[in-house]
Amino acid sequence: MIDPLNSNTERPRWIYEISDLCRSYNHGKIKALRGVNLSVADNDFLVIRGPSGSGKSTLLSLIATLEQPDGGSIKYQNTPFDHHFDRIKYRSRELGLVFQEFHLLPTFTALENIQMPMLEMPWSRAERVTRGLELLKSVGLEKRAGHLPSELSGGEKQRVAIARALANQPRVILADEPTGNLDSENAIHVMELLSELHQREGIVIVMVTHDAKIASYASREIHMMDGQIISNEKNQLNKA
Numbered sequence: 001m002i003d004p005l006n007s008n009t010e011r012p013r014w015i016y017e018i019s020d021l022c023r024s025y026n027h028g029k030i031k032a033l034r035g036v037n038l039s040v041a042d043n044d045f046l047v048i049r050g051p052s053g054s055g056k057s058t059l060l061s062l063i064a065t066l067e068q069p070d071g072g073s074i075k076y077q078n079t080p081f082d083h084h085f086d087r088i089k090y091r092s093r094e095l096g097l098v099f100q101e102f103h104l105l106p107t108f109t110a111l112e113n114i115q116m117p118m119l120e121m122p123w124s125r126a127e128r129v130t131r132g133l134e135l136l137k138s139v140g141l142e143k144r145a146g147h148l149p150s151e152l153s154g155g156e157k158q159r160v161a162i163a164r165a166l167a168n169q170p171r172v173i174l175a176d177e178p179t180g181n182l183d184s185e186n187a188i189h190v191m192e193l194l195s196e197l198h199q200r201e202g203i204v205i206v207m208v209t210h211d212a213k214i215a216s217y218a219s220r221e222i223h224m225m226d227g228q229i230i231s232n233e234k235n236q237l238n239k240a
Contacts, residue, residue: 013041013042014039014040014041014042014075014077014078015040015041015042015044015076015077015171015172015204016038016039016040016063016074016075016076016206017039017074017075017078018036018037018038018039018040018063018072018073018074018075019037019072019073019074020035020036020037020071020072020073021033021035021036021037021038021059021062021069021071021072021073021074022034022035022036022069022070022071022072023055023058023062023067023069023070023227024070031227032055032058032227033055033058033059033062033069033227033228034055034226034227034228035072035228036055036059036072036227036228036229037229038059038222038229038232040204040206041204042204043202043204043219044204044205044206044219044220045194045195045198045204045205045207045217045218045219045220046204046205046206046207046218046219046220046221046222047207047208047209047214047215047217047218047220047221047222048060048206048207048208048209048221048222048224049208049209049210049212049215049221049222049223049224050210050223050224050225051210051225052210054224054225054226054227055224055226055227055228056208056224057176057177057208058227059224060174060176060206060208062074063174063206064091064095064097064174065081065085065087065090065091076090076094092117092120092168093120093168093170094170094171094172095170095171095172095173095174096162096164096165096166096167096168096170096172096173096174096203097165097173097174097175098158098161098162098165098173098174098175098176098178099161099175099176099177099178100176100177100178100180100181101181102149102154102157102158102160102161102181103161104149104157104160104161104164105149106148106149106150107148108148109145109146109147109148110136110141110144110145110146110147110148110149110152110156110160111129111132111133111136111145111146112132113149113160113164114132114135114136114160114163114164114167115128115129115131115132115167116164116167117164117167117168118131118132118167118168120168121168131167132145132163132167133145135163135164135166135167136160136163138163138166139159139160139162139163139193140159141156141159141160141163144156144160153186154181154182154183154186155182155183155185155186155189155190158178158179158181158182158186158190159189159190159193161178162178162190162193162194162197166197170203171203171204172203172204172205172206173194173197173203173204173205173206173207174206174207175194175205175206175207175208176207176208177208177209177210178190178194178207178209179191179209179211179214180209187211187214191214191217192217194207194217195217205218215235216235218235219234219235220232220233220234220235221233221234221235
Protein backbone atom coordinates (compact mmCIF):
# COMPACT_ATOMS: atom_id res chain seq x y z
CA MET A 1 0.00 0.00 0.00
CA ILE A 2 1.21 3.53 -0.80
CA ASP A 3 2.29 5.47 2.27
CA PRO A 4 2.12 9.13 1.18
CA LEU A 5 3.22 10.39 4.57
CA ASN A 6 6.60 8.65 4.27
CA SER A 7 7.10 8.59 0.52
CA ASN A 8 9.29 10.81 -1.64
CA THR A 9 7.39 9.85 -4.80
CA GLU A 10 5.03 12.32 -6.43
CA ARG A 11 1.45 11.97 -5.27
CA PRO A 12 -1.08 10.97 -7.88
CA ARG A 13 -3.66 13.55 -8.89
CA TRP A 14 -6.59 11.54 -7.56
CA ILE A 15 -6.88 10.53 -3.93
CA TYR A 16 -9.96 8.42 -4.70
CA GLU A 17 -11.25 6.92 -7.94
CA ILE A 18 -14.67 5.34 -7.50
CA SER A 19 -16.22 3.34 -10.32
CA ASP A 20 -19.71 1.79 -10.65
CA LEU A 21 -20.04 1.46 -6.86
CA CYS A 22 -23.09 -0.50 -5.67
CA ARG A 23 -24.34 -1.35 -2.21
CA SER A 24 -27.62 -2.95 -1.15
CA TYR A 25 -29.17 -4.15 2.09
CA ASN A 26 -31.87 -6.60 3.18
CA HIS A 27 -30.88 -9.22 0.61
CA GLY A 28 -30.86 -6.71 -2.22
CA LYS A 29 -34.29 -5.23 -1.49
CA ILE A 30 -32.85 -1.83 -0.46
CA LYS A 31 -30.43 -0.39 -3.02
CA ALA A 32 -28.38 2.25 -1.23
CA LEU A 33 -25.92 2.92 -4.07
CA ARG A 34 -26.62 2.38 -7.75
CA GLY A 35 -23.43 2.58 -9.81
CA VAL A 36 -21.74 5.63 -8.29
CA ASN A 37 -18.78 7.13 -10.17
CA LEU A 38 -16.65 9.78 -8.48
CA SER A 39 -13.06 11.05 -8.44
CA VAL A 40 -11.70 13.01 -5.48
CA ALA A 41 -8.68 15.22 -6.17
CA ASP A 42 -5.68 15.62 -3.90
CA ASN A 43 -6.75 19.19 -3.04
CA ASP A 44 -10.49 18.65 -2.59
CA PHE A 45 -12.77 19.78 0.18
CA LEU A 46 -15.75 17.79 -1.02
CA VAL A 47 -19.25 17.91 0.41
CA ILE A 48 -21.84 15.20 -0.26
CA ARG A 49 -25.44 16.40 0.07
CA GLY A 50 -28.80 14.76 -0.40
CA PRO A 51 -31.99 13.80 1.44
CA SER A 52 -32.17 11.03 3.99
CA GLY A 53 -31.78 7.68 2.26
CA SER A 54 -29.96 9.09 -0.76
CA GLY A 55 -26.86 6.99 -0.06
CA LYS A 56 -24.46 9.69 1.09
CA SER A 57 -23.51 8.09 4.44
CA THR A 58 -23.24 4.67 2.78
CA LEU A 59 -20.77 6.14 0.27
CA LEU A 60 -18.70 7.63 3.09
CA SER A 61 -18.76 4.32 4.96
CA LEU A 62 -17.47 2.45 1.91
CA ILE A 63 -14.67 4.98 1.42
CA ALA A 64 -13.74 4.42 5.07
CA THR A 65 -13.76 0.61 4.48
CA LEU A 66 -16.27 0.25 7.32
CA GLU A 67 -18.48 -1.63 4.84
CA GLN A 68 -17.81 -3.59 1.66
CA PRO A 69 -19.49 -2.85 -1.68
CA ASP A 70 -21.58 -5.36 -3.60
CA GLY A 71 -20.06 -4.23 -6.87
CA GLY A 72 -17.76 -1.66 -8.42
CA SER A 73 -14.39 -0.49 -7.14
CA ILE A 74 -12.56 2.14 -5.08
CA LYS A 75 -8.91 3.11 -5.52
CA TYR A 76 -6.94 5.10 -2.96
CA GLN A 77 -3.96 6.81 -4.63
CA ASN A 78 -4.02 4.21 -7.42
CA THR A 79 -4.22 1.32 -4.95
CA PRO A 80 -7.47 -0.71 -5.22
CA PHE A 81 -9.52 -1.75 -2.21
CA ASP A 82 -9.00 -5.46 -2.89
CA HIS A 83 -8.07 -8.41 -0.69
CA HIS A 84 -4.42 -7.23 -0.64
CA PHE A 85 -5.37 -3.78 0.66
CA ASP A 86 -4.34 -3.18 4.29
CA ARG A 87 -7.57 -1.73 5.68
CA ILE A 88 -6.30 -1.48 9.25
CA LYS A 89 -3.25 0.52 8.24
CA TYR A 90 -5.36 2.66 5.92
CA ARG A 91 -7.83 3.57 8.68
CA SER A 92 -5.18 4.12 11.35
CA ARG A 93 -2.58 5.99 9.27
CA GLU A 94 -4.35 7.62 6.33
CA LEU A 95 -7.79 8.54 7.69
CA GLY A 96 -9.23 10.75 10.36
CA LEU A 97 -12.91 10.01 11.09
CA VAL A 98 -15.33 12.59 12.53
CA PHE A 99 -18.91 11.68 13.39
CA GLN A 100 -22.07 13.53 14.37
CA GLU A 101 -22.20 11.74 17.75
CA PHE A 102 -18.57 12.56 18.75
CA HIS A 103 -17.88 8.99 20.02
CA LEU A 104 -15.55 10.12 22.81
CA LEU A 105 -14.78 7.56 25.51
CA PRO A 106 -16.67 8.86 28.57
CA THR A 107 -14.20 7.75 31.26
CA PHE A 108 -11.14 9.22 29.54
CA THR A 109 -10.07 12.87 29.52
CA ALA A 110 -9.90 14.99 26.38
CA LEU A 111 -6.13 14.44 26.21
CA GLU A 112 -6.50 10.68 26.69
CA ASN A 113 -9.19 10.44 23.99
CA ILE A 114 -6.91 12.17 21.50
CA GLN A 115 -4.08 9.75 22.29
CA MET A 116 -6.13 6.62 21.58
CA PRO A 117 -5.37 6.43 17.82
CA MET A 118 -1.69 7.01 18.57
CA LEU A 119 -1.45 3.56 20.13
CA GLU A 120 -1.17 2.31 16.53
CA MET A 121 2.00 4.37 16.08
CA PRO A 122 5.56 3.57 17.25
CA TRP A 123 5.59 6.56 19.60
CA SER A 124 6.53 6.73 23.27
CA ARG A 125 4.05 7.84 25.91
CA ALA A 126 5.86 11.17 26.20
CA GLU A 127 5.57 11.69 22.43
CA ARG A 128 1.86 10.87 22.53
CA VAL A 129 1.25 13.33 25.37
CA THR A 130 3.22 16.07 23.61
CA ARG A 131 1.33 15.59 20.36
CA GLY A 132 -1.99 15.40 22.18
CA LEU A 133 -1.33 18.72 23.91
CA GLU A 134 -0.27 20.30 20.60
CA LEU A 135 -3.50 19.14 18.98
CA LEU A 136 -5.62 20.44 21.85
CA LYS A 137 -3.90 23.80 21.48
CA SER A 138 -4.56 23.77 17.73
CA VAL A 139 -8.32 23.49 18.37
CA GLY A 140 -8.26 26.05 21.20
CA LEU A 141 -8.77 23.58 24.06
CA GLU A 142 -5.38 23.40 25.74
CA LYS A 143 -7.00 24.34 29.05
CA ARG A 144 -9.47 21.46 28.83
CA ALA A 145 -6.92 18.63 28.58
CA GLY A 146 -7.91 17.06 31.90
CA HIS A 147 -11.66 17.34 31.45
CA LEU A 148 -13.96 14.38 30.81
CA PRO A 149 -16.42 14.53 27.89
CA SER A 150 -19.28 15.10 30.35
CA GLU A 151 -17.57 18.33 31.40
CA LEU A 152 -17.35 19.68 27.83
CA SER A 153 -19.92 21.48 25.70
CA GLY A 154 -21.09 20.01 22.40
CA GLY A 155 -18.79 22.28 20.43
CA GLU A 156 -15.84 21.39 22.64
CA LYS A 157 -16.55 17.67 22.25
CA GLN A 158 -16.53 18.00 18.47
CA ARG A 159 -13.27 19.94 18.53
CA VAL A 160 -11.75 17.17 20.66
CA ALA A 161 -13.07 14.67 18.12
CA ILE A 162 -11.41 16.62 15.30
CA ALA A 163 -8.14 16.75 17.24
CA ARG A 164 -8.39 12.97 17.70
CA ALA A 165 -8.98 12.57 13.96
CA LEU A 166 -5.71 14.44 13.37
CA ALA A 167 -3.73 12.34 15.84
CA ASN A 168 -1.80 10.26 13.32
CA GLN A 169 -1.29 12.97 10.69
CA PRO A 170 -3.91 11.67 8.25
CA ARG A 171 -4.03 12.50 4.56
CA VAL A 172 -7.85 12.49 4.53
CA ILE A 173 -10.61 13.45 6.96
CA LEU A 174 -13.99 11.77 6.45
CA ALA A 175 -16.74 13.60 8.33
CA ASP A 176 -20.37 12.45 8.62
CA GLU A 177 -22.65 15.35 9.62
CA PRO A 178 -19.96 16.82 11.96
CA THR A 179 -22.15 19.82 12.83
CA GLY A 180 -25.43 17.91 13.15
CA ASN A 181 -25.53 18.10 16.95
CA LEU A 182 -24.23 21.66 17.26
CA ASP A 183 -25.89 25.05 17.46
CA SER A 184 -25.21 27.51 14.64
CA GLU A 185 -22.36 29.31 16.43
CA ASN A 186 -20.47 26.14 17.26
CA ALA A 187 -21.16 24.75 13.78
CA ILE A 188 -19.42 27.78 12.27
CA HIS A 189 -16.45 27.34 14.63
CA VAL A 190 -16.09 23.69 13.60
CA MET A 191 -16.34 24.50 9.90
CA GLU A 192 -13.79 27.30 10.18
CA LEU A 193 -11.46 24.83 11.87
CA LEU A 194 -11.91 22.22 9.14
CA SER A 195 -11.47 24.86 6.43
CA GLU A 196 -8.25 26.06 8.06
CA LEU A 197 -6.92 22.50 8.27
CA HIS A 198 -7.69 21.98 4.60
CA GLN A 199 -5.97 25.18 3.53
CA ARG A 200 -3.01 25.11 5.93
CA GLU A 201 -2.22 21.40 6.07
CA GLY A 202 -3.50 20.32 2.65
CA ILE A 203 -5.74 17.67 4.22
CA VAL A 204 -8.38 16.28 1.87
CA ILE A 205 -11.85 16.51 3.43
CA VAL A 206 -14.88 14.50 2.34
CA MET A 207 -17.92 15.51 4.35
CA VAL A 208 -21.59 14.54 4.44
CA THR A 209 -24.06 17.28 5.36
CA HIS A 210 -27.65 18.30 4.64
CA ASP A 211 -26.98 21.96 5.47
CA ALA A 212 -26.43 24.32 2.50
CA LYS A 213 -24.67 26.90 4.68
CA ILE A 214 -22.23 24.30 5.97
CA ALA A 215 -21.71 23.01 2.43
CA SER A 216 -20.62 26.48 1.29
CA TYR A 217 -17.28 25.99 3.06
CA ALA A 218 -16.34 23.25 0.60
CA SER A 219 -14.56 23.69 -2.73
CA ARG A 220 -16.79 21.13 -4.44
CA GLU A 221 -20.27 19.75 -3.83
CA ILE A 222 -22.05 16.68 -5.11
CA HIS A 223 -25.76 15.94 -4.70
CA MET A 224 -27.14 12.44 -4.35
CA MET A 225 -30.62 11.08 -4.89
CA ASP A 226 -31.79 7.46 -4.75
CA GLY A 227 -28.25 6.10 -4.56
CA GLN A 228 -26.89 8.09 -7.49
CA ILE A 229 -24.95 11.32 -8.00
CA ILE A 230 -27.23 13.79 -9.76
CA SER A 231 -24.90 16.83 -9.77
CA ASN A 232 -21.20 17.57 -9.28
CA GLU A 233 -20.26 21.23 -9.02
CA LYS A 234 -17.47 23.52 -7.86
CA ASN A 235 -18.47 26.05 -5.22
CA GLN A 236 -17.82 29.72 -5.92
CA LEU A 237 -17.26 30.54 -2.27
CA ASN A 238 -15.50 28.51 0.42
CA LYS A 239 -17.02 30.39 3.31
CA ALA A 240 -20.53 30.72 4.66
